[in-house]
Amino acid sequence: MSVVDGERTAEDAAQRRREQTGWVWYDWANSVLPTSVTTVFGALYLTAVAAQAAMADTAHNGPNACPMDAEGNRDKLRDCDISVLGVHLPAGSLWGYLLAFATVIQVLVVPLMGAIADRTQNKKRMLGIFAFGGATATALMALVAGSNWGLGVLLFVLANVGYGTSVAIYYSFIPDIATADERDGLSTRGWAFGYLGSVLCLLLQLVIYLYREDLGVSEGDAARLAFLMSGVWWAAFTLIPLRRLRQHQPPHGAEHGGSVVTAGFRELRDTLKAARAYPLTLAFLGTYLIYTDGIATVANVSAQYGSEELGFAADVLITTILIVQFVAFFGGVLHGLVARRLGAKKTIMLSLCVWVVVIGAAYFVPAGEPLQFYALAAGIGLVLGGTNALSRSLFSQMVPRGKEAQYFSVYEVGERATSWMGPLLFAAMAQITGSYRPAIISLVVFFFAGLVLMYFVPVRRAIRAVGNPEPAVL
Template sequence: MSVVDSSPESAGTAPERLREQRGWCWYDWANSVFPTSVGTVFLSGYLTAVAKVEAQADTARNGPNACADSSLQQCDISAFGVHFPAGSLWGYLLSIATVVQVLVLPVMGAIADRTQNKRRMLGGFAFAGSLATAALGFVGGSDWSLGVVLFILSNICWGSSVVVYYSFLPEIATPDERDAVSARGWAFGYLGGGIALAIQLALFIGHDAVGISEATAVRFAFVLSGLWWAGFTLIPLSRLRRHQAPHGGEHGAGIIVAGFKELGQTFKSARLFPLTLAFLFTYLIYTDGISTVAGVSAQYGRDELKLDETVLISTILIVQFVAFFGGVLHGWGAKRWGAKRTIQISLLVWIVVIGFAYFVQAGQQFQFYGLAVGIGLVLGGTNALSRSLFSQMVPPGREAQYFSLYEIGERSTSWLGPLVFAGVGQATGSFRLAIISLVVFFVVGFVLMIFVPVRRAIEASGNPVPVKV
């Protein structure tokens, strides 16, 4: 294996590193529009509505059925001979997209490490994903199946690009720079995602003023998301460069075969780094709690607190913009106390925030806004420092592969938090008890974090230990 020195010091002078770091942060800004605008806000409702049109057309062809009712759960659609309610389409689609990512991302990470064509792969995945995202703007009528295919393609490209993007972090920042760079990128991502979403929501809310329908406004949002993602990706591509020599000389289809071999070697060698895996396991527990709180907060506000959609939309924007300051604050905390201790403080804040959520009174929108501020302060920063801390524990030369494990681990366990929330809600009939039950993820994560010997884990992976960990 031929590998050049991949230490950040080999990247050149401090100004040269800073130029790459600033360019790197722009990809957080570029890609955040996809999970925020497409995944969280617009596509779920739009695709479900398109599926209902197909179900109603099927009713017209085959005679009356339950879809005459206005409930989406009683409007059946079919795929590959399987019938299911239109209202369940989004949940099934997320599950399928996650499974596909779990299968694809490790191989993409191995290929990235093997070829070291990270910059080219980042651009390829970003542009292909942004094209598929923009193409969602052509989904209309009853063609929900086209939307399914485009979302799966864009989701694969987004996940693959993020794996490659993360793998640059150990190469462009010294151990002592890494927490600040990661936090800055994450904060920048929330700011970019928030600005893009604000523009799209302004068009959506004011669609009558510009003479378009709600559906057309949503389709414009998809096109804007694709253009935003592709356009801002040009900035990191202009600044990032190769830091390692290829691990092999394969070309064409041989790269894929070599990627599988490289992945097999990584799985075999992973057991030699048990402390890295211990941190990864701890992270997967508390990040499941984080993603669940972010995912169910709108449902909690709508169904338990009886807040209207305007309040919920405003809350999404509050979280996005406050998360920018939260990311910066976490970067400052890591510089002062180290990443591990700052993550632990952040987990304690999460526990307090969820406790506050339990006591928010129905109909009290300003209390809900206060909850949004609390979530925003810790939402991005916790994951940003987890990303940088994990990068310290990754064996040199296998950055993309380990970050693919990081990403698929997060997706593979993301079912547990929603299951707890839904199960407690069903068993007790109360979303308040369901939301407070999520505290367990943060308590367990905090306790396990105490026992992760971060300094030893970094040393065992063969990396230099930063002054503050």
């Protein structure tokens, strides 16, 4: 190697490090939406606003719209009916339907935007547009008050479209800014950094919420302030990756003219047809969608399990959420270190084994024992981020060059489109058995199936099939 080649290689490595450092900040920025907005404040606040609106409309909708209990009180406001496009449903069901509707919209929008990003290669600009758009919608949720829950529904959907699209484009930068041997470490650092950011923002919001009386704000004001903080946090920290990331590929066919949207549809159609030529990539994606459904379900029902089955109060559940987020930071870093020695595939399989043990242990946690529940939360946090982070980096190895945003769009929306299986199994088992314990342990099937299927996916052959360089350890 000549001196000039050596200097160029050193410059390229320095540029990659600069972009990688900027890239991980978007995990820090966007993680507030799924954590603070979706998991903690969104569900409770929008349900309460919808219920209050239903209560106010009882005079118009009739007394049956908000039924009384045996003492003649209307304490269960979540049972009050609200009207959505002429369809009446309990206010308590609004959040579940809203999550499903937001997922459907993402399934329709995100792949098309991914195709446009690949075709035009304006990935940095599109990342900024959808990130700032989602952040703005999140911040504007602070305006939701009184009876205007419909505004909250609209803004939440827009925030999720911005989140899903920006994340898919964000993932597509991985092959551009990291070599095959750097991707596992980059992805796990990003995921760990994201959990650290989300827990810090959530801590600030919870301090305001828990000490709201001392601060002179109402419960609703504290929730609205959390929405505003989340939007500002998301937008502010997005500036860092936008300053450091750059364009790496020329436009794909944009010079032929015509509508960008029409060309995007054509690009997406061609990519979906061509994907059949890479069955091993699809096999990995199918395997991932199975075990990530289990991961998402555990994250979403753990509070319900702790509340309904184990009888814990809200303070225990909030502490549990913080433990999961905090430990997930160290879990992400640990997965990166292990993957450096064992490779991504083996580390994911090891992580899935830990998931099986943790879910099995959840079945035996006695009611009213918070310390054991906290230990369970730590176990979940240990594998929560790392499993997904290594799946993200491993999938990036199997994506054809120039199709990154489209494949990661399918990766992102596929995760959401299949996320109904775990909650359905959990709900069905709880209904059949009358207990959440069989329901929680039934989720082991997702991790065990993912473990078995992952064993049979030849990831090295999948990487060779798309023409990408293979990492030294896999």
